[in-house]
Amino acid sequence: MIVAAAVSVPFIAILLHKARKHRKPYRKKVISIFTRFPSPGVTKTRLIPCLGEEGASYAQRRMTEHILERMKKYCRHHDDTDIAVWYNGSTEDNMRYWLIPKSGGDNFMYFFQQPSGGLGEKLREAALSGFRGNREYVVIIGSDIPGLEPGVMEEAFDALGGGTEMVLGQAEDGGYFLVGFSKAAVHKIGAVFDGIDWGTEKVFQQQCAKAKELDINLKILNTKLSDVDTEEDLSVLEGALQIHRQSLTDRKWSVIVPTMNEEENIIRTLQTVCQNCSSEARIQEIIVCDGGSKDNTVQKVKDFSQRVSVPVKVTHSQPGRGFQLKHGVEGATGDFLLFLHSDTHLPSNFDVAAESCLKRPGNVGGSFAWSVDTDRSDGWFFNLEMRILKYFTNRRIQNHELPFGDNAMFTTRHVYDQIGGFQEVYLLEDVLLVEGLWKVGHIGIAEGEPVITSARRWRKWGLFRITGLNRLILFAHYLGVSTETLALWYYGDKLRVVMAANKKNA
Template identity: 50%
Template sequence: MWLYLSLLFPISVLSFYIYKEKRRKCITSIVVFSRYPQPGTTKTRLIPVLGKEGAAYSQLLMTNHIVQKLKELSIIHGNIDLDIWYNGGTKKDMLYWMKERRTSKARVSVQEQPKGGLGDKLQQAASKALSQGRQHVIIIGSDIPGINGDIIEAAIDKLKNGSDMVLGPAADGGYYLVGFSTQAQKHLDSVFKDIDWGTERVFKQQSDKARSLGINMDILPQTLHDVDLEEDIVVIEKELGIDRLQLTKWSWSVVIPTLNEEDTIEDTLDLIVQRCSDVTCLAEIVICDGGSKDNTETKVKEFSERTKVKVKFIKCRAGRGFQLKEGTRHATGDHLLFVHSDSVIPRNYDEEARKCLLKPGNIAGAYRLAFDAVETPIS
């Protein structure tokens, strides 16, 4: 026991110092201002057109998109920290949401935004990063889907090559990015003062303020759109590659692997249709058959002739994994539901599955499995 503890302690200390050394070598901090996508509190100006859940889903998708882009950038360069400053939710919620993006190669931390106006938050985010020894800090919002690694790298290059401050202009008169080098640290208490936040004057006022303080400022050439209003939804469609309808109405492909299931497949198919809250959300039912020797194919064909739901019968190599993979390859819906061929599926299963996937951090879900008990009569 004591030998184990004596070995464990120096290993733990070594790990701590290795972590600290990695942090020290990170010369750039990228701060993302985001909001936990809780329906009803997120992207409220989109609620009239997308509903509470659709508006929250748009926030979820945009944040996932930009954080993934920045994670890839962090892995490539190895000297970039990513800090998510959030509103709403809890730290536990945020850590769960970001768990898939926090790796040894991509350092992602979360911190609740402090109280105060936007200017106060920007000042604190920039000051904290530079006071921790970072040479540069870049601050962006999570609702600018057009931001990519090239834009972030361009901002960092400007700070490396003599600029004390950099701004990225937004189409609405604000800005989507602000960055500083250590040379601007002495001006951080003043640079965000007297700005009419939330107006079309923000970019001009911020530029004028920087120049009045003698800050050597540069401006990125790209003008980007943030997403706040109905007319901005086209930006999500373009940058994330999804259709507006997909924000509010999901389509499902139900994939069922089969092998000699003539006794149960029709009942399962009937329940899939009957217990769906909105049958129009079923893009198709994909049957992946591993070589049935009974009447499974006939039963599926009979079902397809009496339903309006599209049914595909795919013959493939036997083996559940192979069959599920083949079914996925033929699926066209936005989301996938995998169902056993003898399942008694719950009512409104599509709604429950959607709510599961709307939770930030969830990428899949499953029902608990129960078995019908078959008792042998006592003679």
């Protein structure tokens, strides 16, 4: 027993030391953000006449993500500040899925359900709740002020730290976009929001008068901003988020297909894009990015483009899927991007299923369930192997948010640009893109039918060689082996020739 105690006490001491080491630092400031879960029909209802229910909901989603990212930027430069998200319209689980990426969130974010009652009651609870955490300063903002910069928070907290008891940021419509308090005013917060005619152009003046009545030392910030509530305010949204109104209401797809000597497969793949979309009008373009095919791939694509109404473009780049996909996206003009291998066929209404997946707040990318084209002539054992592969592939996609390129991955142009897009690599371009998506959100899976990928690789090389090598490559990647080294492992000497040619032509 004494020996056990002698062993356990140091062990417990180590655990306590680690707990202290990882304990969240004391933060004296909090930024409270008021928002609503972006559900169509109940979010930003005054924008519905001009944007529709889906467009108004998407505007709310983009504004919240935009303002939250700016406030995160402020907090990363000020380790004395927390963010409290005060939400309405959903559960905390849904809010966390929306606003905390798969790779993990910052440790300065908290979530609180907005209390019942009017805006005054909600503001009062948010302010008092901040001080219950023994903080010294609380600043409250809305999520529909896309012009709000971190510098405004600097001004607000500097004023509060300099002796001001209350700060207000005036909005263009007669209200205010920011209210903040120092702890010196905590005993007056209970009454400061009483008697305000919320939703009118009198709000700002009434709030100033109320502060004066309560003998609160008030400072008005130098910055005056506009919130986004009606059609007249959309120019503010478009300017701050660099988004056009059409991108809120009528978003279309660009399908990017990398090719290399695919004359046997490419036409059938392109046909499934045109035939299996809900409407050809939903496809902005198909971009075939060829890496230097020596067969008839390019000519077949050009001939196909003359027979369909969907625009089909051919571009050229150096070989390597990462290089080709990156080059293809550079010429894409759609709001949605879908990356399709030349031996993979899309399911019926793929565009509807993929867009529905991306509409879930938190999903910044997605893929389809996966299947493979086997038949009886392949033999019972090969079919069994493919069923096993299909099962574990779909488990990986569903449980680990880890699709690969032949799962037909998709995202929005906004997110693609945000994470820097594809890297110019010869291998693992899909995994690197996934890791980028994990940093900003989640990867969903489209409901409905799967994509169908050719079984030609497994027919030629066998399940254990192909899948085993893929797992070895992925494991080595996570250990830090460079993508160039991994590509040489995978492709061998033929890649050395390609790499040498690329360097010569660079």
